[in-house]
Amino acid sequence: QDTFYLREEAPLPEGWECLRDMHEHGGDTSSTGWGGKWNPKKAKQCVLRTHTTSLSIQYLATHPEPPVKAFCIGRVYRREAIDPTHTPEFEQLEGIVMDKAVTFRHLLGFLKEFYQRMGFSDVRFRPGFFPYTEPSVEPEIWVDGLGWVEMGGAGVFRQEVTAPWGVQCPVLAWGLGVSRVAMLRLGLKDLRQLYQSDLEWIRNSPVHAPAAAARKA
Numbered sequence: 001q002d003t004f005y006l007r008e009e010a011p012l013p014e015g016w017e018c019l020r021d022m023h024e025h026g027g028d029t030s031s032t033g034w035g036g037k038w039n040p041k042k043a044k045q046c047v048l049r050t051h052t053t054s055l056s057i058q059y060l061a062t063h064p065e066p067p068v069k070a071f072c073i074g075r076v077y078r079r080e081a082i083d084p085t086h087t088p089e090f091e092q093l094e095g096i097v098m099d100k101a102v103t104f105r106h107l108l109g110f111l112k113e114f115y116q117r118m119g120f121s122d123v124r125f126r127p128g129f130f131p132y133t134e135p136s137v138e139p140e141i142w143v144d145g146l147g148w149v150e151m152g153g154a155g156v157f158r159q160e161v162t163a164p165w166g167v168q169c170p171v172l173a174w175g176l177g178v179s180r181v182a183m184l185r186l187g188l189k190d191l192r193q194l195y196q197s198d199l200e201w202i203r204n205s206p207v208h209a210p211a212a213a214a215r216k217a
Contacts (some may be wrong), residue, residue: 002078006046018164029163034131048077051175052094053132058189059213060096061165068098068171082188085149091178098171104135104156108130111139111154118181128153129206133173143184152176164174 018027020040026033052074059070072094097110108125115123122142130136133155142156154174162171175215183191185206193201 002080003050004048004077004079006045006048009044010046012040012043015164016040019043023060025165026160028153029159031158031160033160038086049074050076050078052076052092053175056094056173057161057165060098060162060167060171064166064168066099066169068096071095082192084192085150085180086180087191087195090180090191093176093178094156094174095176096171096173098167098169100169102170104137104172104173106116106173107156108137109156110172111174115139115141115151119148124148128155130155132158134158139176141184146189149180149184151180 017179020038021027021033022029022031023034023038024036052072055072055074056070060068063070073091074094075206076092077090078087080088082088095110097106109123112123120143124140124142125137126140128136128138130153133153135165136153136155138153139151141151143149152175154176156170157167157173162168179191179194183189183194188194
């Protein structure tokens with residue numbers, strides 16, 4: 001429903017049988033799976049990615065032993081209604097941390113530290129639902145004039161996601177909207193302003209520069 005489908009098809013990756021079994025009955029894990037019949041034709045269908053999680057999974061598949069830290073910024077696409085806080089394409093910051101002793105509390109600490117370093121002192125979390133993480137959470141920050149603003153999604157990968165690749169340790173994962181952070185840091189009220197070709201606005205808007213760079217200048 002929120003995906004852009006393409007006409008092209010791609011071959012199934014090596015080990016796709018494990019993914020089928022995980023969907024249908026949970027494979028060799030304690031999960032009962034998602035049920036239903038896994039359709040290989042559907043799996044071959046190409047879409048514009050809705051999350052950068054596809055990159056994280058590829059990295060985990062080739063690095064299944066702890067410790068692992070991986071981060072990326074990539075463009076994602078969703079069939080969203082355009083409004084001041086949503087656009088059909090935007091940049092997502094993806095992060096994963098995998099180790100033997102990491103917990104959900106570590107994840108909350110990482111997210112709070114990130115947003116505080118971005119200049120947002122008030123950070124809170126509310127329970128969320130994502131089919132690939134459990135528990136799941138949505139971080140929110142307080143912005144004067146806007147109230148609490150939801151910034152993304154995070155959680156601990158479910159074993160249905162990690163087991164097919166031989167990953168045995170907990171994996172903390174988050175996907176955050178970089179464009180939304182930029183909008184708020186620049187004092188904008190509408191996400192669409194970041195993508196408009198408004199030369200007058202660009203000329204009149206201050207350029208943010210780190211303190212060290214400003215001193216050198």
